[in-house]
Amino acid sequence: MKAPLALVFCVIVGLAAAAPEKTYTNKYDGVNVDEVLTNNRVLGNYLKCLMDKGPCTAEGRELKRLLPDALHSDCSKCTEVQRKNSQKVINYLRANKAGEWKLLLNKYDPQGIYRAKHEGH
Structure with missing residues (x-):
C-alpha cells in the first residue's frame, strides 16, 4: 500500500518530489486520495511523519x-490535480481530523498566514 502513501502530497495538500522546473513532479497525481483519507493507518502514518512523531517513508x-x-x-x-487533491485533503482533515489539522x-503555519488565506474554502 505504498502508492497511497503519496496522499499528503495531495495533503496538505498533494505534493511530490520537487523539480527545479516551474511545477512539482506529477509522479503521484494518479494516487487515489480518497483511499488514503479513509485508511486510518496510512493517514495516521503520514500525520505522524509530518509531526515528527513517527518514521517517514x-x-x-x-x-x-x-x-x-x-x-x-500558495501551491x-x-x-491542477495537486491543487484539487490538496483542497480535498484539507477539507477532510478539517471535518474529520480537526485535532490533527x-x-x-501550528507546526507548519505558526503565524497563521496560511489559515488567514484559506479560511473561507
Missing part, C-alpha cells in the same frame, strides 16, 4: 520537505 520525507514551500507559495508549483497548522 521516502514519500513522506518529500512531502515534509515540500509542504512549507507549497504553503508559503504555485502544484499541478490544528497540530499541523
